[in-house]
Every structure is written in C-alpha cells, then in structure tokens.
Amino acid sequence: MTDTRNAEIISGFRPQMLKFARLQLQDDSGAEDAVQEAIEAALGGIDRFAGRSALKTWIFTILRHKIIDALRERGRTVQVSSLERDESELDEAFDALFKENAHWSPQSRPKPWGDPEEALQQRQFWHVFETCLEILPARTARVFMMREFLGFETDEICTTLALTTSNCNVILHRARAGLRQCLNQGWFAGEAQPC
Amino acid sequence: MLSCKHTTHLLSEALDRPLSRRERFALRFHLLFCRGCRAFQGQMDFLRKASRSFIHWRDAGDQ
Ligand SMILES: [Zn+2]
Numbered sequence: 203m204t205d206t207r208n209a210e211i212i213s214g215f216r217p218q219m220l221k222f223a224r225l226q227l228q229d230d231s232g233a234e235d236a237v238q239e240a241i242e243a244a245l246g247g248i249d250r251f252a253g254r255s256a257l258k259t260w261i262f263t264i265l266r267h268k269i270i271d272a273l274r275e276r277g278r279t280v281q282v283s284s285l286e287r288d289e290s291e292l293d294e295a296f297d298a299l300f301k302e303n304a305h306w307s308p309q310s311r312p313k314p315w316g317d318p319e320e321a322l323q324q325r326q327f328w329h330v331f332e333t334c335l336e337i338l339p340a341r342t343a344r345v346f347m348m349r350e351f352l353g354f355e356t357d358e359i360c361t362t363l364a365l366t367t368s369n370c371n372v373i374l375h376r377a378r379a380g381l382r383q384c385l386n387q388g389w390f391a392g393e394a395q396p397c
Numbered sequence: 398m399l400s401c402k403h404t405t406h407l408l409s410e411a412l413d414r415p416l417s418r419r420e421r422f423a424l425r426f427h428l429l430f431c432r433g434c435r436a437f438q439g440q441m442d443f444l445r446k447a448s449r450s451f452i453h454w455r456d457a458g459d460q
Pocket residue numbers: 306400401402404427431433434
C-alpha cells in the first residue's frame with residue numbers, strides 16, 4: 203500500500219465529493235474550494251489507511267466539516283442544522299442514560315458486549331461501524347478520527363482545529379459515548395444471548 | 398465517590414493522557430463497585446481496537 207494509490211483513490215472520489223458539496227452549498231466555486239481543502243486536509247496521514255471504506259469515511263467527514271464551516275460563515279444556520287445532527291442532541295441522549303445523581307439509571311446501565319472480538323471479523327459489523335461514524339456530527343467525527351485513525355495526540359488536534367484542550371476532551375468523550383450507544387443499539391443489542 | 402457520568406469522562410481521557418495519581422485512585426475505587434462503568438471501560442477499549450482495525454479492514458472492493 204502506497205500513498206500514491208491512496209491519492210488515486212481519493213481523486214476517484216472527487217466527482218462524488220463535488221456533487222455532494224454543490225448540493226449543500228448551491229455554489230460551484232464554493233464547492234470546488236471545499237472539496238480542494240478537504241482533499242488537502244485528508245492527504246496528511248492517508249498512508250495509514252489500508253482499505254477504501256475507512257479512507258472514504260475519513261475524507262467525507264472532512265468534507266462535511268468544511269461544508270458546515272462554509273455554511274456557518276455565510277450565516278446559513280438552517281442549512282447547517284439540516285445537514286448536521288446537533289452536538290447538543292448527542293449530549294442530551296447521553297445525559298438521558300443517567301439518574302438525577304449522575305449514576306446510571308438501571309435500564310441503561312452498560313452491560314458487557316458478548317464477543318466483541320468476533321464482531322471485528324464480520325463484514326456486516328463494519329457497515330454498522332461506518333454508519334455510526336457517519337451519523338456523528340462532522341466536527342465530532344473528525345476529532346475522533348484524527349485521534350483514533352491517525353493517532354494524533356490531543357494537543358496536536360486542538361492546535362490544528364483551534365480548540366482548547368478541555369474542548370477536545372469533551373468532543374472525544376462525546377464521540378466515544380455516541381459511538382458506543384450506536385453500536386450498542388445497532389449491533390450488540392441484536393446479538394443472540396448465549397444459552 | 399465519583400459519579401458514573403464523571404467516571405465516563407475519566408475513562409475517555411485515560412485513552413488520551415496519563416491520569417493523575419488521584420484520578421487513578423478515584424477511578425479504581427469507583428470501578429471496584431460499579432459494573433456499569435466496568436462495562437463502559439471495556440467498550441471504550443473495544444472502540445479503540447475497532448478503530449485501528451477499521452483503517453486496515455479491506456472490503457471486497459479493495460484490490
Ligand atoms: Zn459507575
């Protein structure tokens with residue numbers, strides 16, 4: 203696996219990215235810029251990706267993030283909210299797992315996942331995993347992927363995205379808690395109970 | 398005693414920075430008595446492992 207091959211794969215995504223960006227931004231030159239910026243940002247670290255799916259998830263996450271930034275700059279909050287599930291919505295879903303005293307409420311207390319190792323061998327699991335990443339808010343997903351896919355240290359991520367350290371920590375926690383909940387519902391809850 | 402919610406934050410941060418002695422102690426104490434947070438901890442470790450495997454996972458479409 204070489205960088206060149208991944209760079210080729212990325213340029214193969216370009217038409218699809220442009221289409222997506224045009225649709226959201228309603229503006230050709232803005233769309234070109236967003237795609238270009240997303241590709242440039244995605245190139246750093248692409249040598250770590252061995253598979254097409256993960257690479258695609260990563261580059262579309264950056265693109266979503268760029269588009270949302272562009273929409274925000276234009277003050278188009280309505281379009282932003284239709285494109286992005288809100289971060290506060292995720293936080294509310296997480297808070298709902300707890301009682302008043304911030305301990306787990308009995309029905310949502312986490313239970314160990316059956317055989318998570320085995321999930322890693324299954325194609326269908328990776329589709330669920332991809333979907334769970336895709337429904338995270340764009341910034342949340344990007345920070346998570348920088349940390350967990352590319353292995354950046356938290357302070358490098360904060361500097362790159364102009365976030366404070368505590369902000370970064372909150373975002374990473376939000377991403378992990380959100381993914382946990384999504385996988386719990388989308389995969390592990392459907393698992394057969396051992397008899 | 399830590400709350401479960403606070404514990405989940407420490408469990409997440411433990412993946413990103415070394416915790417202080419005090420934090421480690423409080424965390425260990427909480428986990429000793431809380432099944433829910435122990436399960437959460439296992440799931441956080443799994444997420445890390447899954448993410449690392451995901452970037453190496455090759456679909457049938459990959460050559
Ligand atoms: Zn607990």
